Amino acid sequence: MQDQLLSLRSCFHTSYQAGKTDQAQGAADGQERVSQITGDPRGNRARRASHRGASSSGNKPASAAQRRSVEQAIKSAAAGQTDAKRRGRSPRRAMKPAEETAAAPAEAPSLRRRRKSASALDDGSGTNGGVPRRHRRSSSAEASVVPLEGRSSGTNNASSRRAGGRKQRQLEAIAAGMLEEEQGHRAGTTITEPGKKVRLPSFQELDSLARQRKAGKLPHMDLTTEEGPRIAAHLVAFSKSAKMRESARALYINNQLFPTAAAEFSKWFGRGMSAELKDTLVEVEPGQAEDALFGLFAPFALTTFSDQIKKYSEAIKMLDLRKPHLWYPMARALQRRLVYHMGPTNSGKTYSALRAMCAAESGLYCGPLRLLAMEVYDELNASGTFCNLITGQERKELPFAQHTACTIEMTNLQKRVDVAVIDEIQQIGDDSRGWAWTRALQGLPANEIHMCGDGSALPLVRSLAQHMGEELEVNSYERFTPLSIETVGLKRGYLDVQPGDCVVAFSRRDIYDIKQLIEASTGQRVCVVYGALPPEMRRTQARLFNDPDSGYDVLVASDAVGMGLNLNIRRIIFHTMEKTDGNYARVPISISQIKQIAGRAGRRNSVYGQGLVTCLNKSDITQLQEAIATPLESLSTPTAGLFPEFEQLEAFAGNQLEHDFHTILTRFGAEARVDGTYMFCKQESVIQAARLLSKVDGLSLQERFWFCMAPANLRNPVLSAALLRFAQKYAAKETVAADISWKDRVPQTSEELCELEAAHQVMSLWVWLSHRFDAEYFPGRGRVEEDSERVVAIMTEGLQQMFGPTAVLTNPKLQRAVCSRFASWTNGAKNAGEMVDYLSPIQPLAMGMMHSERPLLREVA
Ligand SMILES: Nc1ncnc2c1ncn2[C@@H]1O[C@H](COP(=O)(O)OP(=O)(O)OP(=O)(O)O)[C@@H](O)[C@H]1O
Numbered sequence: 001m002q003d004q005l006l007s008l009r010s011c012f013h014t015s016y017q018a019g020k021t022d023q024a025q026g027a028a029d030g031q032e033r034v035s036q037i038t039g040d041p042r043g044n045r046a047r048r049a050s051h052r053g054a055s056s057s058g059n060k061p062a063s064a065a066q067r068r069s070v071e072q073a074i075k076s077a078a079a080g081q082t083d084a085k086r087r088g089r090s091p092r093r094a095m096k097p098a099e100e101t102a103a104a105p106a107e108a109p110s111l112r113r114r115r116k117s118a119s120a121l122d123d124g125s126g127t128n129g130g131v132p133r134r135h136r137r138s139s140s141a142e143a144s145v146v147p148l149e150g151r152s153s154g155t156n157n158a159s160s161r162r163a164g165g166r167k168q169r170q171l172e173a174i175a176a177g178m179l180e181e182e183q184g185h186r187a188g189t190t191i192t193e194p195g196k197k198v199r200l201p202s203f204q205e206l207d208s209l210a211r212q213r214k215a216g217k218l219p220h221m222d223l224t225t226e227e228g229p230r231i232a233a234h235l236v237a238f239s240k241s242a243k244m245r246e247s248a249r250a251l252y253i254n255n256q257l258f259p260t261a262a263a264e265f266s267k268w269f270g271r272g273m274s275a276e277l278k279d280t281l282v283e284v285e286p287g288q289a290e291d292a293l294f295g296l297f298a299p300f301a302l303t304t305f306s307d308q309i310k311k312y313s314e315a316i317k318m319l320d321l322r323k324p325h326l327w328y329p330m331a332r333a334l335q336r337r338l339v340y341h342m343g344p345t346n347s348g349k350t351y352s353a354l355r356a357m358c359a360a361e362s363g364l365y366c367g368p369l370r371l372l373a374m375e376v377y378d379e380l381n382a383s384g385t386f387c388n389l390i391t392g393q394e395r396k397e398l399p400f401a402q403h404t405a406c407t408i409e410m411t412n413l414q415k416r417v418d419v420a421v422i423d424e425i426q427q428i429g430d431d432s433r434g435w436a437w438t439r440a441l442q443g444l445p446a447n448e449i450h451m452c453g454d455g456s457a458l459p460l461v462r463s464l465a466q467h468m469g470e471e472l473e474v475n476s477y478e479r480f481t482p483l484s485i486e487t488v489g490l491k492r493g494y495l496d497v498q499p500g501d502c503v504v505a506f507s508r509r510d511i512y513d514i515k516q517l518i519e520a521s522t523g524q525r526v527c528v529v530y531g532a533l534p535p536e537m538r539r540t541q542a543r544l545f546n547d548p549d550s551g552y553d554v555l556v557a558s559d560a561v562g563m564g565l566n567l568n569i570r571r572i573i574f575h576t577m578e579k580t581d582g583n584y585a586r587v588p589i590s591i592s593q594i595k596q597i598a599g600r601a602g603r604r605n606s607v608y609g610q611g612l613v614t615c616l617n618k619s620d621i622t623q624l625q626e627a628i629a630t631p632l633e634s635l636s637t638p639t640a641g642l643f644p645e646f647e648q649l650e651a652f653a654g655n656q657l658e659h660d661f662h663t664i665l666t667r668f669g670a671e672a673r674v675d676g677t678y679m680f681c682k683q684e685s686v687i688q689a690a691r692l693l694s695k696v697d698g699l700s701l702q703e704r705f706w707f708c709m710a711p712a713n714l715r716n717p718v719l720s721a722a723l724l725r726f727a728q729k730y731a732a733k734e735t736v737a738a739d740i741s742w743k744d745r746v747p748q749t750s751e752e753l754c755e756l757e758a759a760h761q762v763m764s765l766w767v768w769l770s771h772r773f774d775a776e777y778f779p780g781r782g783r784v785e786e787d788s789e790r791v792v793a794i795m796t797e798g799l800q801q802m803f804g805p806t807a808v809l810t811n812p813k814l815q816r817a818v819c820s821r822f823a824s825w826t827n828g829a830k831n832a833g834e835m836v837d838y839l840s841p842i843q844p845l846a847m848g849m850m851h852s853e854r855p856l857l858r859e860v861a
């Protein structure tokens with residue numbers, strides 16, 4: 001038993017130590033991390049793994065300190081045996097096992113809270129990759145499983161063998177040390193009561209009694225009606241103790257295993273009970289014996305559940321996401337120059353970074369939005385620098401082009417470039433997309449990396465640079481034009497809107513209502529920009545607004561206006577200072593977002609010499625003032641996002657064989673180990689997609705992964721139905737036709753426009769998938785792209801025509817209902833009755849409302 005215990009402890013020590021050594025070794029060995037993003041062919045070897053087998057779960061493993069203290073407890077408990085032997089303890093009375101009462105209820109693994117999948121700014125460029133070919137679907141032998149540990153501890157290279165030798169020596173040293181300690185007759189674990197110390201017997205002593213009783217060689221111990229429940233209460237308290245659960249995790253006994261292990265421990269403990277032990281436990285209160293019991297529980301569990309523990313400890317190694325910079329040996333081999341262009345919006349930082357990129361022989365621009373990548377692509381080509389465009393949905397490659405504009409998720413880490421630009425670096429802290437910035441910053445094989453962003457990410461980037469051993473140069477910028485706050489708000493509400501104004505609202509419905517209200521009541525024409533509009537349309541709308549001769553003077557936009565578009569805005573007007581989060585709760589807009597949006601006013605090269613910012617409601621002005629006054633430097637981005645590569649998930653999935661992909665993803669997220677500089681990105685949209693597709697059989701893990709990573713807002717039933725349909729067709733080895741129904745006519749209402757938006761998003765999803773799977777299964781991309789262009793054209797036309805004259809609204813009650821709804825948006829009107837004066841110009845709006853709010857109006861009327 002002692003040998004068995006020792007070997008398990010040694011195994012625990014070794015795997016824990018080796019985890020640290022191997023990851024560092026992985027980079028030194030030059031084994032490149034295979035990216036699921038960049039489409040490396042290795043990543044495309046679809047393995048149709050059958051995932052059946054053992055399960056494990058739990059929370060993050062405990063820290064090294066916890067592990068050390070737990071090891072100490074085990075050692076102490078084991079050492080206690082000799083004291084007991086010397087004192088000649090022996091069982092005196094038989095006991096009835098207390099197991100019936102001691103089992104703890106199984107606890108569900110903790111699941112991460114769901115949140116909104118993609119921000120309004122995320123245009124869903126998503127990820128890239130190669131084509132998981134059908135003929136590879138069954139070739140599990142060539143699957144590219146390159147888990148971190150596997151890569152670094154491979155047997156076919158010298159350094160790994162050296163590391164193996166080192167580990168062996170470590171192992172022997174640890175084993176020898178532990179043996180020595182155990183033989184050293186040291187004091188056992190104690191229960192401490194005020195003024196009293198009690199010693200428990202050793203594991204071996206208890207085990208020996210338990211074995212003899214099990215074999216019928218010794219009688220069971222009788223307990224009185226008082227003693228039985230008292231001892232059972234100790235075991236119940238132990239099995240329910242969060243602290244014990246936490247300590248058990250240090251030994252790779254996870255949350256799933258712990259209740260079973262605790263129940264078995266109770267049975268074993270009951271069998272091994274000595275009279276002295278019984279007396280001890282009866283004397284102390286339940287809960288006071290926890291630590292001492294753990295000293296017995298640990299060796300019991302390590303020996304009884306060795307297989308599960310070993311399996312889990314191996315799975316844990318794949319979850320080690322510490323030191324991610326070592327995943328990119330190609331970048332680490334270069335001494336890269338890092339430049340941080342730091343400044344507020346409209347300070348010229350992107351301009352400077354792009355100049356450096358254009359001047360270089362080869363360059364890569366990595367932006368947060370498709371729209372931004374398109375802008376750079378157009379600008380560079382227009383200025384004579386050939387440039388490619390790579391986004392989730394587009395691959396436009398020009399012969400001889402040495403420059404590329406891409407979305408950040410598409411960053412190719414395999415290709416050397418002279419100068420790379422990473423735009424909006426502060427997004428590295430975004431809790432769902434931040435991983436893409438971390439990956440680009442750490443993995444880009446570029447001689448120079450120019451980052452643009454506000455100062456909030458500077459300390460974080462500085463520490464990442466330190467980890468990578470690279471110098472960071474900081475160039476600071478000031479705003480070109482002043483930004484002033486108009487503290488009075490809009491006295492007469494939207495009746496006060498002037499040319500050059502941009503109203504920022506946070507829901508599609510509000511955007512269209514405000515557009516109608518302004519158009520109807522002021523006669524000015526209004527452009528709109530929001531995340532769900534195709535990027536081409538956002539650009540067209542921005543151009544119309546910027547063009548003084550277009551007839552469009554006002555812009556109503558979502559927070560999508562905060563990034564990427566060059567707009568000639570005179571004044572930003574915040575419609576509200578709150579938005580709805582992913583759980584439909586109203587949350588205040590963040591300070592950095594307020595600053596980012598407000599900073600859009602008064603752009604250099606526009607006709608306005610200064611920027612103005614205000615709110616519709618005067619009551620919001622204080623919040624605006626506070627946000628603008630907050631220095632960017634004080635808004636620190638604390639952690640950089642991380643997300644596993646496909647290979648890590650795949651290797652982890654191999655240890656989680658019983659489970660669906662969404663469970664694997666959830667568990668990976670819950671159990672991944674990251675150090676304090678990083679956070680594991682939330683991937684609700686991916687998990688949501690995995691749930692949706694869980695009933696679709698016949699997809700390999702790689703294929704399933706791609707379908708789940710596809711950019712689709714699954715809160716929209718049209719999109720989720722489309723994703724499911726595409727996956728089912730593909731899994732059934734059928735051609736995946738786009739099959740998107742849409743009416744080829746100019747939309748007349750915002751509802752019709754909304755239908756076309758959804759149709760366009762489905763087309764976009766299909767195109768995204770078609771770039772990742774065999775053309776054989778996704779044929780006719782050209783036709784879908786043509787349809788998509790046609791949809792954009794009629795949507796654009798519809799936007800221009802929409803909300804023309806409509807019938808007169810005659811019902812006075814309805815008039816008042818409409819007026820009440822918009823009274824707060826038209827502050828000049830004191831009450832709903834007065835608003836009726838404005839009714840004539842807002843009739844079209846009222847009609848729109850009649851359509852969209854029929855239930856409300858019916859109630860009023
Ligand atoms: N040196 C310059 N000469 C001419 N125009 C410039 C110069 N620097 C910047 N600009 C122009 O000023 C505007 C703002 O510059 P830029 O987009 O680089 O600012 P930014 O700080 O990156 O702002 P944002 O964060 O809002 O993107 C752009 O229209 C840009 O073309």
